[in-house]
Amino acid sequence: MTSREVRELTDQFILPTYGRFSVAIDHGKGARLYDMEGREYVDFTSGIGVCDLGYGCQTWVDAITQQAAKLGHVSNLFYTEPAARLAEILCRRTGMAGAFFANGGGEANEGLIKLARKYSFDRYGKGRATIITLKNSFHGRTITTLKATGQAVFHNYFFPFTEGFRYAEANDLASLEAASGVDVCAVLVELIQGEGGVLPLDREYVTELAKICADRDWLLLVDEVQTGIGRTGTLFAFQQYGIQPDALTFAKGIAGGLPMSGILAGQKCRNVLGPGTHATTFGGNPICAAAALAVQETLNDAFLQEVQRKGQYLRENIEAMDLPCLGKTRGMGLMIGVEVREGNVNRDLASRLIDNGLLVLTAGTGLRLLPPLVITKEEMDEGLARMRKALR
Numbered sequence: 001m002t003s004r005e006v007r008e009l010t011d012q013f014i015l016p017t018y019g020r021f022s023v024a025i026d027h028g029k030g031a032r033l034y035d036m037e038g039r040e041y042v043d044f045t046s047g048i049g050v051c052d053l054g055y056g057c058q059t060w061v062d063a064i065t066q067q068a069a070k071l072g073h074v075s076n077l078f079y080t081e082p083a084a085r086l087a088e089i090l091c092r093r094t095g096m097a098g099a100f101f102a103n104g105g106g107e108a109n110e111g112l113i114k115l116a117r118k119y120s121f122d123r124y125g126k127g128r129a130t131i132i133t134l135k136n137s138f139h140g141r142t143i144t145t146l147k148a149t150g151q152a153v154f155h156n157y158f159f160p161f162t163e164g165f166r167y168a169e170a171n172d173l174a175s176l177e178a179a180s181g182v183d184v185c186a187v188l189v190e191l192i193q194g195e196g197g198v199l200p201l202d203r204e205y206v207t208e209l210a211k212i213c214a215d216r217d218w219l220l221l222v223d224e225v226q227t228g229i230g231r232t233g234t235l236f237a238f239q240q241y242g243i244q245p246d247a248l249t250f251a252k253g254i255a256g257g258l259p260m261s262g263i264l265a266g267q268k269c270r271n272v273l274g275p276g277t278h279a280t281t282f283g284g285n286p287i288c289a290a291a292a293l294a295v296q297e298t299l300n301d302a303f304l305q306e307v308q309r310k311g312q313y314l315r316e317n318i319e320a321m322d323l324p325c326l327g328k329t330r331g332m333g334l335m336i337g338v339e340v341r342e343g344n345v346n347r348d349l350a351s352r353l354i355d356n357g358l359l360v361l362t363a364g365t366g367l368r369l370l371p372p373l374v375i376t377k378e379e380m381d382e383g384l385a386r387m388r389k390a391l392r
């Protein structure tokens with residue numbers, strides 16, 4: 001098919017929930033993607049932080065094909081090796097005590113919310129189910145995670161929403177105090193707000209938040225759906241903040257491009273969700289788990305340090321270009337936000353970059369760059385050259 005045919009078929013038969021760019025992607029290699037006509041793009045998106053090993057990575061392909069030939073799926077009523085091994089690795093690398101596997105970020109956050117409420121119910125009974133989240137956050141598209149998302153634009157159309165959320169300003173302890181109360185059971189945060197604009201929380205705020213949670217037996221919940229799996233240059237972003245969450249969620253990058261997500265729970269809430277309280281048919285699927293094991297093998301300490309250096313390199317070079325439409329950069333590792341200066345619209349700049357062979361994302365009012373973690377210097381330089389040419 002041609003790109004145009006793919007676009008037309010999509011528009012005719014797929015519900016119009018996405019404002020898509022006009023490109024139809026056919027295949028990829030490394031950090032490069034190719035459309036139906038073979039036109040090449042440097043990818044600074046990883047499909048929104050998913051394809052951490054890039055495209056066509058041989059160890060990933062082998063892991064998937066070998067597992068597919070062996071066993072594609074079996075119910076969680078039985079045991080399977082890939083999920084068990086993956087859970088062990090994730091727990092050992094994070095100091096957490098147990099994993100639950102699901103399929104997407106929103107679904108993982110639903111489970112996290114259930115875990116927090118049941119933890120509190122088991123200890124304190126009813127009436128202590130409120131979760132404080134942060135303004136400008138993003139936690140998913142289900143009815144409950146939309147409500148957990150601290151942006152009023154998401155609290156529309158789909159009434160009635162799930163009750164039991166209050167919102168506090170990020171990096172503002174007074175605002176947290178104003179949202180607190182005897183009905184609170186947990187605080188849920190992204191350490192770097194992703195969709196909100198790549199906005200990292202301050203270290204002192206996070207330290208203080210962790211203390212407050214520990215004092216009041218509020219669970220400290222971290223949504224690492226976007227920041228997790230090496231994206232920020234450590235396996236999880238919390239490891240750079242000197243805290244230990246009670247539970248966290250991961251998704252996007254976990255299986256390098258296959259749908260998988262999950263919860264990691266600390267010792268305190270390890271046994272909260274007992275048999276029959278939570279489940280999902282595809283959770284821990286052996287093919288996804290095998291792909292995730294290939295990702296974990298790649299993401300060793302030396303590789304993660306490289307991620308930090310690559311992020312530094314991209315940010316320094318973007319700022320050094322001194323483009324009239326772009327301002328400062330922010331973020332951690334290969335999760336990078338670029339300020340868009342007044343008088344420019346991020347979506348227009350993204351379109352111009354894509355037309356010039358560089359795929360980028362927007363977030364908040366800025367640009368967002370989430371390149372594959374395996375991106376090479378040559379691929380970064382090519383992307384930077386295209387950025388310079390497109391936005392000069």
Ligand SMILES: *Cc1c(COP(=O)(O)O)cnc(C)c1O
Pocket residue numbers: 103104105106107109138139140141190194195223224225226251252
């Ligand atoms: C993407 C994202 C989600 C939602 O994940 P889905 O897989 O789209 O359901 C939730 N939280 C954060 C922080 C995200 O970036």
